[in-house]
Amino acid sequence: MSATDTASHSNLMDGVYRHQRHIYDLTRKYYLLGRDQLIDGLDVPAGGTALELGCGTGRNIVLAARRYRGAKFFGLDISNEMLETAKISIAREGIAGRVALAQGDATAFDTRALFGETGFDRVFISYSLSMIPGWEKAVGAALAGLKPGGSLHIVDFGQQERLPLWFRTVLHAWLAKFHVEPRATLRQVLESECEKQAASLSFETLYRGYAVKAVIKS
Template identity: 35%
Template sequence: AAHRAFLDRYYRVTHHVYDVSRKYFLFGRDGVLDRLLASEWTTLVEIGPGTGRNLVRLHRRRPRATLGGLEASDVMRAHAGRRCPWARIDAGFAEDADIGAVLGVRPQRILMSYSLSMFTDKDRAIDNARRHLAPGGELWVVDFADLAGLPALPRRAMRSFLSAFHVEAVPDDLPHRHGASHVDHGPFRYFVVARFGGAE
């Protein structure tokens, strides 16, 4: 309840300018969307869709796909729902929600785009997503990495900035702990992209 209240307070002020401001530091998102669209699937759920920005881009390029989202913030869920009337956006937290219930079927793809870094328990969120994938499905994550390639001063400044908004970079060993089938990093280790299969 406390975390949901924080999210709603924050997004109530920022959701009108969120997409414009975030394009300057949420790098790697469109590259992951391109990778997703390079494979065949018909169902996808985004965990933490925010404004619905990624869902809109996926819908434009794959209009017959069934898309949905799981959003913890009531403010953002309402905003994304208005922007994406063709998608079902459910309320819930990544760590314990029934992701399969969003579309009524276990999705073939799950996307976490700069949302994992805001989750209270990142390991539980990954486990829960993998558990709800359809057979042969994939979980794709793009998020802040350890910023190790940045010079010390901007690295400290960026980490302080992220911490102020309850954002914690994805630990370097997390993808490997959960058996990621693919991991790569953006320039300066600013962001990480990881792909996971379903839980056995």
């Protein structure tokens, strides 16, 4: 995204979540399925680093930091409103010393400038690609942010191909209210990136296609 587009999207997300951020985690736990499976599969090494793109309220970082106590975590989000909630959650958990947050665009970011890091052992993206304009660039940026031997972990909405049509219709209409669009070409984009970088892809559908989970190992 251009600087103008980034500012516009940041303002949009701030507007969407200015009030919703206070109830976001309570309401989203019922339909952002697969997030805990993603965290369980991160396997962040002791002394390692992990970056979440689109970290939102910090919910995933808090849970991951509890599980991988020897690791450092970093979070990037375009919404300052969401980052304010994340800071509160992280301070409450007592993990501020090993978590750093920054405001930025997931499609183009400088890890050294934002975090003082040249790369991460793990990068994870949970239900954010479906909200990011130019999301394909976010995938490329995430892979570029990995250390050699690192891995990218993704969970997001699938195409609900084995769920009733009425359910898909209602869900997509609901998601559109929050500027969310399941990415029909996600698997193809990930496969293409893997071919470019000689990386391996694990891709699976969850809950009859409701969600998808992917891991790219460099």
